[in-house]
Amino acid sequence: DAKTTQPTSMDCAEGRAANLPCNHSTISGNEYVYWYRQIHSQGPQYIIHGLKNNETNEMASLIITEDRKSSTLILPHATLRDTAVYYCIVRVGAAGNKLTFGGGTRVLVKP
């Protein structure tokens, strides 16, 4: 699976949009981009995933560049409860494949 690079940490203001970048310059054509988050020591929580097109769900939006070498997770209106470690993971789209977690971005939402 392709390696991803994320900033170690970032702060954002409550109520503002949080934009979390991820670089995956070695991504191949059959690899999906997944985003998960981990609040404190809870189990990782699925946020969103995509292959080529931008995606949106009730939690977030995922913007993937046209060359697929980077992506941005957007939390439209960050709340204090969005404080967590956010993981960008690239994974081949075969059903059984595992997720490989990196260090992620530690996001602190401030009042």
Place this chain on the structure above:
Amino acid sequence: EPEVTQTPSHQVTQMGQEVILRCVPISNHLYFYWYRQILGQKVEFLVSFYNNEISEKSEIFDDQFSVERPDGSNFTLKIRSTKLEDSAMYFCASRGDSDSGGYTFGSGTRLTVV
């Protein structure tokens, strides 16, 4: 919303003892996983399980570890002879058969080996 359930939430055991961590995956899911997270470190893959057999395992998953799906609903991780360094959060996860679907993780079992 369907959940992956793990029990117990916290287990304390003496070094050298056997422990069994239990998980109930989402009922229609086909792929099952165990991960662990040592305090302050990354989430690490241990093993994946499909069609009643291990499909992949990491270097961490040595002969001290085993997994089982004894009754079609539970998915267990056994550590035969625990070591101090086995102290960690252990997460179970499951997913359906879609190539791109998300994984659902349980809330974890905190294992403390003393």
